[in-house]
Amino acid sequence: MPSCWRRSLRQRSGFIKASGLTRRLLRANSHLQIRFAGALLGPVVALLLISAVQAQQRALPLNVLRSGIEFSGSDVRSMQSDDLANPGFLWVERGEKLWNDSTGGSSCASCHGDASASMRGVVARYPAFDAASGTVLDLEARINDCRVRRQKQNPLPRESDDLLGLTAYLALQSRGMALAARIDGPAGAAFDRGRAFYSQRHGQMNLSCAQCHDQNWGKRLYAETLSQGHGNAFPAYKLEWQTLGSLQRRIRACLFGIRAEMPPPGASELTDIELFLAWRAQGLPLEAPGVRR
Amino acid sequence: MTAPLSRTPVSRRRLLQSAGAWALVSPLLAGASAAAAQEMPAIPALTSFLAGRSPRRERLRLDLPTLADNGQAVPMRLTMAGPFAPGPTVRAIHLFSEVNPVPEMAVFEFPIPPPKVEIDSRVRLAGSQRVVAVAVMSDGALFAAVAEVIVTIAACLDGS
Amino acid sequence: MADSRINVPAATRRDEAIEVRISIRHAMETGYRTDEGGKPVPRNVIRSFACRYNGDPVFAVRVSSGIAANPYFRFFVTARESGTLDFEWIDDAGARGTAQAAVKVV
Numbered sequence: 086m087p088s089c090w091r092r093s094l095r096q097r098s099g100f101i102k103a104s105g106l107t108r109r110l111l112r113a114n115s116h117l118q119i120r121f122a123g124a125l126l127g128p129v130v131a132l133l134l135i136s137a138v139q140a141q142q143r144a145l146p147l148n149v150l151r152s153g154i155e156f157s158g159s160d161v162r163s164m165q166s167d168d169l170a171n172p173g174f175l176w177v178e179r180g181e182k183l184w185n186d187s188t189g190g191s192s193c194a195s196c197h198g199d200a201s202a203s204m205r206g207v208v209a210r211y212p213a214f215d216a217a218s219g220t221v222l223d224l225e226a227r228i229n230d231c232r233v234r235r236q237k238q239n240p241l242p243r244e245s246d247d248l249l250g251l252t253a254y255l256a257l258q259s260r261g262m263a264l265a266a267r268i269d270g271p272a273g274a275a276f277d278r279g280r281a282f283y284s285q286r287h288g289q290m291n292l293s294c295a296q297c298h299d300q301n302w303g304k305r306l307y308a309e310t311l312s313q314g315h316g317n318a319f320p321a322y323k324l325e326w327q328t329l330g331s332l333q334r335r336i337r338a339c340l341f342g343i344r345a346e347m348p349p350p351g352a353s354e355l356t357d358i359e360l361f362l363a364w365r366a367q368g369l370p371l372e373a374p375g376v377r378r
Numbered sequence: 379m380t381a382p383l384s385r386t387p388v389s390r391r392r393l394l395q396s397a398g399a400w401a402l403v404s405p406l407l408a409g410a411s412a413a414a415a416q417e418m419p420a421i422p423a424l425t426s427f428l429a430g431r432s433p434r435r436e437r438l439r440l441d442l443p444t445l446a447d448n449g450q451a452v453p454m455r456l457t458m459a460g461p462f463a464p465g466p467t468v469r470a471i472h473l474f475s476e477v478n479p480v481p482e483m484a485v486f487e488f489p490i491p492p493p494k495v496e497i498d499s500r501v502r503l504a505g506s507q508r509v510v511a512v513a514v515m516s517d518g519a520l521f522a523a524v525a526e527v528i529v530t531i532a533a534c535l536d537g538s
Numbered sequence: 539m540a541d542s543r544i545n546v547p548a549a550t551r552r553d554e555a556i557e558v559r560i561s562i563r564h565a566m567e568t569g570y571r572t573d574e575g576g577k578p579v580p581r582n583v584i585r586s587f588a589c590r591y592n593g594d595p596v597f598a599v600r601v602s603s604g605i606a607a608n609p610y611f612r613f614f615v616t617a618r619e620s621g622t623l624d625f626e627w628i629d630d631a632g633a634r635g636t637a638q639a640a641v642k643v644v
Contacts (some may be wrong), residue, residue: 158446159442159443159447160451160452161408164451169543169559170559170610172563172610175543175563175608178543220479228491279381306534308445308530309441315461320619327451327566327606327607328608338536338537338538339534341533341535341536342533342534368580372380378447378448378532381574404633416540433635451606452606470597474576475604478603479568479570479603480603482604484599485600486598487598487599487611488596489595490594490595492614492615493553493614493616494555494611496613496614497609498612499606500605500606500609500610501606502568502603
């Protein structure tokens with residue numbers, strides 16, 4: 086069996102491992118066994134490959150995906166749908182100013198020009214593998230990478246108004262576009278880690294993300310309705326925070342809620358989870374700037 | 379090990395088990411149509427402001443959600459039927475909170491007669507409570523409106 | 539930081555109502571929060587907001603901590619002549635914010 090098929094099947098789904106027959110067939114080193122197995126294996130593997138690529142072992146099939154806005158009350162919905170009342174736009178305007186600000190030497194605009202053209206669709210593909218740094222970067226890390234490497238400026242702290250402003254401004258350029266992060270190739274390892282984290286139990290409450298957001302979304306937790314836990318509306322103005330915040334902040338908040346240790350802002354585990362979430366929410370439109378309770 | 383979340387949909391058992399918030403909902407929903415006749419809460423700051431006067435419970439309308447998404451920002455609308463000129467006009471609308479540490483929430487002032495009174499803002503509510511709006515006219519007349527809001531705490535603590 | 543964002547209609551007929559909307563960036567610290575180290579964050583909220591139409595006061599708000607962070611106000615003023623709406627707000631620390639919007643009356 087071609088080695089490239091084997092690698093991609095392992096990455097994209099766990100279910101090739103389940104079949105004992107398949108394992109035995111893969112390990113077959115006898116010429117006769119391979120030829121015999123090949124006759125059976127061909128159509129079986131073809132089916133597995135097609136279903137692996139299409140089904141992707143999703144706990145939530147693509148056709149049942151619902152954005153968090155559908156689990157929000159009318160207060161939140163009315164704030165998000167009104168661009169003047171949406172407080173997130175205060176940060177969008179800050180980001181736009183920063184984009185064009187060259188007091189530090191060079192502005193973002195000096196390389197990228199008009200963001201509404203050059204940045205269109207970019208945030209919808211994040212987090213993304215960055216060849217130069219050899220790792221998966223979320224949007225915040227990507228901006229800082231640019232600032233340090235190319236603009237020779239200091240990185241912006243996570244959750245600072247400046248970094249939130251830039252991420253909000255850039256997210257706006259992908260407003261309404263379907264999330265489409267890539268998990269193949271070099272992004273695969275980060276995706277696998279994020280997926281594993283999502284399904285593991287954490288914290289004193291010993292809960293996994295999957296238990297609330299895959300298995301019990303739509304049900305009540307005290308007075309709130311559990312959402313599916315997508316990150317398609319970040320950075321978001323969260324009423325509880327009384328300010329705009331990143332998806333990493335939201336993930337950390339959830340971990341605090343189940344009494345688990347929060348990785349520090351910028352930790353690679355958080356980026357792994359962001360990548361998994363982006364894949365999980367594939368197809369949902371980016372809401373920018375989001376408003377959540 | 380924590381038991382997994384119940385798989386049963388919201389049932390009477392769960393409603394009864396929940397905190398007081400749910401206990402407030404049923405009678406409130408039943409009495410929603412009678413919201414206009416909400417009793418004025420006894421707020422010391424309001425009492426001293428009224429100084430014995432009795433506002434009329436008409437003409438001024440205070441809209442707040444019955445159940446707020448989050449007490450930190452609750453959309454509010456004040457409307458008042460005109461006319462505001464000629465004749466007595468509205469000078470100010472005061473907002474009082476029953477439960478907030480600072481009971482005087484805001485005063486909307488009209489130096490000249492407005493074309494219409496429709497004011498939107500977002501208020502902070504420190505918990506479930508009644509909010510009182512009192513409009514003061516140029517001839518001294520007072521109109522009041524009362525709204526009741528349920529404010530629940532977040533399901534999970536947020537230490538981010 | 540964008541201190542504020544304003545929205546007024548492109549044009550209004552004379553004597554009709556101009557819908558004015560403003561969103562202001564301000565944390566409106568109540569004084570009841572504590573920071574990460576457990577220290578109380580001092581109170582600092584906008585205490586006054588005023589709108590002038592070609593210099594004449596037309597709307598004002600005496601604000602307290604009961605108004606949410608990043609305050610939003612929507613109100614109506616009568617269209618007179620074309621000109622400028624001036625907005626001003628002052629917080630507990632004495633910091634002053636201002637903004638302007640052109641009004642066109644036809």
